[in-house]
Amino acid sequence: GDSVTQMEGPVTLSEEAFLTINCTYTATGYPSLFWYVQYPGEGLQLLLKATKADDKGSNKGFEATYRKETTSFHLEKGSVQVSDSAVYFCALASGQFYFGTGTSLTVIP
Amino acid sequence: DAGITQSPRHKVTETGTPVTLRCHQTENHRYMYWYRQDPGHGLRLIHYSYGVKDTDKGEVSDGYSVSRSKTEDFLLTLESATSSQTSVYFCAIRDGTSRETQYFGPGTRLLVL
Numbered sequence: 001g002d003s004v005t006q007m008e009g010p011v012t013l014s015e016e017a018f019l020t021i022n023c024t025y026t027a028t029g030y031p032s033l034f035w036y037v038q039y040p041g042e043g044l045q046l047l048l049k050a051t052k053a054d055d056k057g058s059n060k061g062f063e064a065t066y067r068k069e070t071t072s073f074h075l076e077k078g079s080v081q082v083s084d085s086a087v088y089f090c091a092l093a094s095g096q097f098y099f100g101t102g103t104s105l106t107v108i109p
Numbered sequence: 110d111a112g113i114t115q116s117p118r119h120k121v122t123e124t125g126t127p128v129t130l131r132c133h134q135t136e137n138h139r140y141m142y143w144y145r146q147d148p149g150h151g152l153r154l155i156h157y158s159y160g161v162k163d164t165d166k167g168e169v170s171d172g173y174s175v176s177r178s179k180t181e182d183f184l185l186t187l188e189s190a191t192s193s194q195t196s197v198y199f200c201a202i203r204d205g206t207s208r209e210t211q212y213f214g215p216g217t218r219l220l221v222l
Contacts, residue, residue, distance in 0.1 A: 032209050043199055043213040044152075089151060093209040096167075097142075097201075099151040 002027045006090045006100030013080055013107050021075040021103045023064075023090035031094035033057075033066055033073040038087045038102070047075075047088070080107045112136045113214035115200050121220045128187040130217050132200030134180075140203035141183040142211065143167075143175060145196040152199065158183055190221045 007022040025033065032051045036044040048057030053068035062077045073090060085107045090100040112135035122128050132141060140159055144152040144167075154167030156175040164175050172194060174186045187194055200214040 034210070036213075043215045046210060046212065049210060093211075096154065097152075097209075097211055099153075101149060101151040 002031065002092060002094050002096075002098050004090050004092050004098050004100040006088075007103050008101070010104040010106060013105070015082055015107055015109050016079045017107075019075070019077040019080045019084075019105070021088055021090075021105070023073045023075065023100060025071050025073065025090075025092050025098075027071075027092060027094050029094050031092045033064070034091040034093065035062070035064055035073070035075050036089040036091060038089065040086075044089060080105070082107045082109055113200060113202060113212065115198075115214040115217050117217060118215065119218045121222065122190050123222050124191055125189050128190050128219065128221075130185045130198055130200075130219070132183045132185070132214060134183075134202050136202070137180055138202040138204065139180075141177065142201040142203070143173075143183065143185045144199045144201065145169065145194075146199060146216075147196050155185065155198075190219075192221050195219060195221045 003026045005024050034049045035047040037047045038044050048059040050057040050066035053066055056065045064073050064075045066073055087102045087104045089102045092098045114133045116131045142157040143155040146152050153169045155173050156167055156170055158164045158177040161177055176184045198217045201211040204210050
């Protein structure tokens, strides 16, 4: 069945470092792909999405490109801030939603 | 902001008692979902609804029931709470205009003693 596998954490980075969180997927059709962010004590917020191959989603300095050939949707940011500390979830939509297990990011000053 | 509220936001209850969680939306979305979030599992689908009185089971539906008597409200009931149902519960709606994107409520933290 369809599924999402994302990089396990936790990840700790210094402020202004480059961030990559890996996400790969398995799907039989042509899913939409998402990244959600969850700040402590809050619900999940949509960070970015891509609906077809080669699409790039971007928001707040974060980017992810829908790569069908490698079945990946890796999240990147060039320079992280302390305020980016959160848990990040990769997700796939193909009728139902499938979530990765989440990657906790801590950014230290 | 997708106009989703959940109540209560926190609840402590005892094993064997019934518990009902409420999800309320203000934007008339057809699809609504209940998830639970547990460490190491991400989010897992409990039940979902695709219209008034139309519901279906998700991945982890045992021990849970749902009802949707009007578009704006989706109720999740634990008939007899168990400690394994201690979790954070999220409601979500699907925005039919934006290719299956789901938007989430703030969550209910439930502790079953």
